[in-house]
Amino acid sequence: xxxxTITTRDAGTxxxxxxxxxxxxxxxxxxxxxxxxxxxxxxxxLVVDLARLDFCDSSGISALLSARSWAITHGGGIALAAVPAxxxxxxxxxxxxxxxxxxxxxxxxxxS
Numbered sequence: 001x002x003x004x005t006i007t008t009r010d011a012g013t014x015x016x017x018x019x020x021x022x023x024x025x026x027x028x029x030x031x032x033x034x035x036x037x038x039x040x041x042x043x044x045x046l047v048v049d050l051a052r053l054d055f056c057d058s059s060g061i062s063a064l065l066s067a068r069s070w071a072i073t074h075g076g077g078i079a080l081a082a083v084p085a086x087x088x089x090x091x092x093x094x095x096x097x098x099x100x101x102x103x104x105x106x107x108x109x110x111x112s
Contacts, residue, residue, distance in 0.1 A: 002054040003027075006034045011110040014044030014076060020052040023060030031063040035070050042075030047109045051082035061090065068100065077101070081109040 002021035009016050015038050023031060040046055046067065050056075064080070071078040079101040083091065091097045103109035 004030055006031060008034065008038070011047065011106075013110045014040055014046055016047045016049060016106060016110065018049040018052065020054075022055040023053060023063065024055060024057045025059040028059040028063035031060075032066050035067045040071055040074040040076040044076045045109070046071045046076060046078045047081055047103075047106060048078065049081045049106045049109075050084060050087060051105070053084055053087060056087045056090070061094075061096070064100070065096075079103055079109045081106045 001024075004022055004027035005020040007018040007020070009018070017031075017034065019031070021027070035046070038046065048064065048067065068078045080091075081103045082105050083102055088097070088102070091100065091102070101109075
């Protein structure tokens with residue numbers, strides 16, 4: 001198991017969260033806490049960078065859905081960047097690739 005690390009930075013489009021490690025039952029609450037502490041201005045985008053995500057279970061997917069709901073409630077949107085193949089496959093299987101905007105990398109997601 002890889003410990004979860006969440007790094008936050010700002011881009012011109014809104015906050016960017018870089019997720020490193022395992023997003024699972026034990027660590028999903030940490031993502032929810034970080035997201036709830038963000039400031040998102042109406043019209044801005046929350047970008048979740050998953051390039052260093054090692055593992056994501058159903059609790060992790062649920063935390064990403066919670067982040068989406070939070071972003072929408074605050075008048076913004078959400079995009080997932082650099083989604084690893086194993087996680088992208090799960091998103092496709094359950095139809096969440098139609099719910100989340102997926103980008104190949106953070107640069108593409110934050111392009112104006």
